[in-house]
Amino acid sequence: MRTALGEPDARAAVTFLGADRIEVLRFREGDVVRYATLGMSAHPMTDPAAMVADPVRGPRAELVLSVRAGVADTDKVLRPLAVLAASPQVEGVVVVPGAALDVGGPLWPGAPFTSVLVAEPGGLVADLELDAPLEPVRFLPLLPMTPNEAAWKRVHGAQALRERWLTHGTDLRDPARRSVPLD
Template sequence: MAEILVLVEARLRTALGEPDARAAITFLGTDRIEVLRFIDAEAGLVRYATLGMSAQPMADPTSALADPVKGPRAELLLTVRAGLADTDQVLRPLAVLAATPQVEGVVVAPGASLDVGEPLWPGAPFSSVLVAESGGLVEDLDLDAPLDPVRFLPLLPMTSNEAAWKRVHGAQALEERWLSNGTDLRDPLRKSVTLD
């Protein structure tokens, strides 16, 4: 499915510009995952995008057989403020998250929590992320039928307290809490939002 990845990379370049760096990681028994870095100097942001997760459709873990054609496809996006932390160390954790559907047989969808079990980058108060809705920064990429479109899912880093609170109250409640508190979700060093 290399042709899908060519289309995916073209969509990323159209939306985010030219990547200034890329890294490739391969885990035993999985396809290669690349992570591209895009610098938005004007906005003071760094964006990271996975490339490779969408090569295969995600399979419903309750299905006896995985459909090699049909099924949701996605890539992951992470945006952080530049220069506040060594966020380039997030490349391996992002690749781990992108390999999750192949390794663990899960479908990554909006509202889901993903955890890497260690800080996303050195000194990060986050080891997990909330998967947000696609369609904002990078538009979904329609593929020829019967293939599902590729969705570009933003990742919102969560502190351990926020992740625990989200498990009890749900993703929407956490997003509303962030919004009502004016939380800067792009701050790589931010503290947990007030939870009561």
């Protein structure tokens, strides 16, 4: 992460019962602040339907959220991000691109977003290759969604929502943006 994002200027750690410690690092780059999890990839994600969890094989990931700095109190996103990063250990969730992850409340105080869309890896932070047989760590961007966008995504799919954002020129880094028109 340091190669792609530089040195973090802040970090926080959260520990959940039954899960390893998750850290959230904050990186500033101009008018953008990025929050990245650290610790989610310590164990491979395992399909909850699997009879036995493989301690070596399986996808590994960390989460990255990018927002415009100074528009909202986004530093309060640390705990919700840690909750999302702990979900593979705690709930057996396999986090993949196109998935929606809900935090059950605003991502930060006053945020119009209660969930995120998991985007494709490989843009901002390159995959981290690990020694075989371990799969690489993928750095998955998170795109905040309003409750209406999340509901629309459930019906029409992630690709349709991404196309709608693109068509309307939606600034997905704006922490105070409104929902994209969904009619």
